Amino acid sequence: RGDDGGNPIMTVMGKISAPGSETNMVLNSLLYTLRDSKSLKQVSLRDEETAENGILRFTLDLTL
Numbered sequence: 203r204g205d206d207g208g209n210p211i212m213t214v215m216g217k218i219s220a221p222g223s224e225t226n227m228v229l230n231s232l233l234y235t236l237r238d239s240k241s242l243k244q245v246s247l248r249d250e251e252t253a254e255n256g257i258l259r260f261t262l263d264l265t266l
Contacts (some may be wrong), residue, residue: 216262218257245263
């Protein structure tokens with residue numbers, strides 16, 4: 203459950219490795235797909251960081 207005792211929250215941490223600037227497009231596509239899901243009440247991008255090797259690391263909070 204959330205910190206306030208509300209709806210359950212699932213945290214997802216991931217990495218995206220794609221050529222050039224496509225990492226942001228992949229992340230945006232993922233966010234769009236998750237936000238369109240009827241089983242999730244809210245999708246929040248908590249953190250994102252691009253490493254020197256171009257890999258994008260991200261953290262999402264999904265409210266169920």
